[in-house]
Amino acid sequence: MRTLSLFLVLLLPVLIVTGVNGQNKRMGTAAATELLVPVGARDFAMGGANIASSEGVEAIFWNPAGMGQVRYGAEAMFSSMAYIADISVNYGAIAASFGNFGVLGFSVKALDFGDIPLTTNDDPEGLAGRLFSPTYVTLGVTYARSLTDAISAGASLKIIAEQIDRVSASGVALDVGVQYRNLGGIPGFHLGVSVKNIGPQLKYEGPGLLGSAVRSDGRRPEQSYESPGASFELPSSFDIGLAYQPRLTDNLQATVTSSFTNRNLGLDEFRVGGELAYTMEPVRLFGRVGSGFTPQANINEQKIFGTTAGVGVAYNAAGIDIILDYAYRSVQFFDANSVISLRFGF
Numbered sequence: 001m002r003t004l005s006l007f008l009v010l011l012l013p014v015l016i017v018t019g020v021n022g023q024n025k026r027m028g029t030a031a032a033t034e035l036l037v038p039v040g041a042r043d044f045a046m047g048g049a050n051i052a053s054s055e056g057v058e059a060i061f062w063n064p065a066g067m068g069q070v071r072y073g074a075e076a077m078f079s080s081m082a083y084i085a086d087i088s089v090n091y092g093a094i095a096a097s098f099g100n101f102g103v104l105g106f107s108v109k110a111l112d113f114g115d116i117p118l119t120t121n122d123d124p125e126g127l128a129g130r131l132f133s134p135t136y137v138t139l140g141v142t143y144a145r146s147l148t149d150a151i152s153a154g155a156s157l158k159i160i161a162e163q164i165d166r167v168s169a170s171g172v173a174l175d176v177g178v179q180y181r182n183l184g185g186i187p188g189f190h191l192g193v194s195v196k197n198i199g200p201q202l203k204y205e206g207p208g209l210l211g212s213a214v215r216s217d218g219r220r221p222e223q224s225y226e227s228p229g230a231s232f233e234l235p236s237s238f239d240i241g242l243a244y245q246p247r248l249t250d251n252l253q254a255t256v257t258s259s260f261t262n263r264n265l266g267l268d269e270f271r272v273g274g275e276l277a278y279t280m281e282p283v284r285l286f287g288r289v290g291s292g293f294t295p296q297a298n299i300n301e302q303k304i305f306g307t308t309a310g311v312g313v314a315y316n317a318a319g320i321d322i323i324l325d326y327a328y329r330s331v332q333f334f335d336a337n338s339v340i341s342l343r344f345g346f
Contacts, residue, residue, distance in 0.1 A: 030265040031202035031232035032160050034111055034136045035173060038062075039079050039091040041325035041341040045310025046273030047290020049257040051241030052179060052192030057093040057343070060107050060142050063194040063239070064154030065177035067095055067103050068144035072321070072345035079341035084334040088112045091341075095142070102145030107156075111136040118165065135163040150181045158197075166208030173199040173234055188245040192259075195238050201231035238262045241271075253277045257290075267294045267303070286312035288327070305337075306330035321345035 040058040043050040051063050057077045059066025074096040081089040090112065095105030113134045117126035138161075144154030156175040162168060177194035209229060214222045241259030248254055255275040262268050273290030290308040310327035323343040330336050 028265075029232060030235035031169070032162065032171065032173070032197075032234055034109070034138065034162075035158070035160070035197050036235055037081070037083065037089050037109075037111070039081070039089065039109060039339075039341075040077065041079065041310055041327040041339040042275075042286075042288065042312060044329070044339050045288035045290060045308050045312075045325070045327035046255075046257055046275055047271045047292055047308050049241060049259040049271035049273040049290055049292075050243065051177075051194055051239045051257075051259045052190040053243035053245060053255060053257060054192070056345075057095045057105060057107070058341075059154075060093055060095075060105055060140065060156060063177040063179060063192050063241075064142050064144055064156045064175050065152045065179040065192065065194070066144070067105055067142055067154050068146045068152035069179070069181075070095055070097055070103050070144075073097050074346045075343065077341055077343040079339060081337060081339040082335070083111075083337060084331060086114060102143060103154075105140075105142040105144070107140040107142065109138045109140075132165045134165075135161070137161045150183075151178065152181075153178045160202065162202075162204075164204075164208075167204045167206040167229075169202045169204045171199055171202045171234070173197045188247070190243045190245070192241045192243070193239065195236070197234045197236045199234050201233050203231040204229040233265060235266065236264045237266075251279045253279075269294050273308075282316040284314040286310075286314070286325070288312070304332040304334070306332070310339075319346075 038044045038048055039061050043054050043058055043062050048062065054062040054066040055069035056067065056071065057075050076094040079091040083089050089109065091109045093105060093107035095103050097103045115131040115133050118130040118132045119126045138158050140156050140158040142154060142156040144152060146152045154177055158173045160171045160173060175194065175196040177192065180191040183189045183191045209227050210224050211227060212222050212224055239259055239261050241257060243255060243257040245253060245255045257273045259271045269292050271290065271292045273288065275286060275288045278285045288310045292305065294303050306329065308327060308329045310325060312323060312325035314321055314323040325341045327339040328336060
């Protein structure tokens with residue numbers, strides 16, 4: 001009976017999201033949208049619904065409070081994603097526990113667009129053979145700490161750097177989060193809340209915005225002038241999630257997660273996910289699935305990402321946990337996303 005009640009509680013955010021009007025007229029106006037690109041295969045395979053139970057270095061992206069739940073003295077992760085339009089996303093993070101001080105982590109995410117033909121007004125077809133490659137990098141420092149046996153909190157400060165040929169932009173963003181474990185005294189029942197990408201607007205600057213013109217009022221030579229770029233808001237979001245992790249047998253554990261995301265410049269979304277973990281020492285095997293729902297108008301036009309699924313294997317060798325995860329997400333109009341990540345716990 002308790003398990004059924006918890007399952008119904010996990011579905012409560014559906015009532016919230018279905019009552020939200022999804023007509024966001026500012027969609028497509030966000031800056032630094034690379035902040036929204038997920039990393040890490042485990043939580044990604046669970047649909048990104050793991051706000052309440054994500055832990056370790058992978059939690060830096062989803063909910064920085066989860067880094068306070070790191071199980072090791074140090075943990076590292078490397079992740080690579082085949083994203084849309086031949087874009088690849090590479091990510092690395094490392095975290096270390098310093099006892100009562102807490103856990104300190106560092107991360108870097110870089111998007112690789114490859115070489116793109118450079119076209120201009122004088123060479124609209126790119127016949128000159130010139131190429132450029134945009135640079136999109138996000139550096140982060142994260143601090144998290146377990147405040148009590150049940151509550152952990154964390155925050156990430158991210159430095160954003162973008163450059164497209166001779167134009168660039170930079171800025172900062174802040175993520176904060178809280179996780180409450182064993183909510184209501186129920187083992188395995190967790191709550192998570194996070195606010196992400198809070199920061200000042202971004203604006204492009206650089207010599208690429210310079211042009212030449214001759215003033216019409218007076219005899220003056222040709223002069224350079226700048227066409228200043230507009231400033232745009234970061235894609236901020238508020239996430240709240242619930243998770244339940246019952247142990248089905250001595251060797252089999254399940255995880256059921258759900259979350260609701262409210263975005264300032266996008267559609268609100270409800271996510272669900274699940275994981276089964278089977279242990280046969282020194283190996284653990286994982287199977288995962290997840291999905292997101294945006295029950296608002298024009299959903300077929302505004303949502304291109306579909307369901308997710310993934311597998312994982314963990315092996316303990318001489319006190320070091322080695323965890324290999326893979327995730328897959330269906331995509332409309334583009335090739336499917338695939339993510340592979342490798343984690344080490346020391």
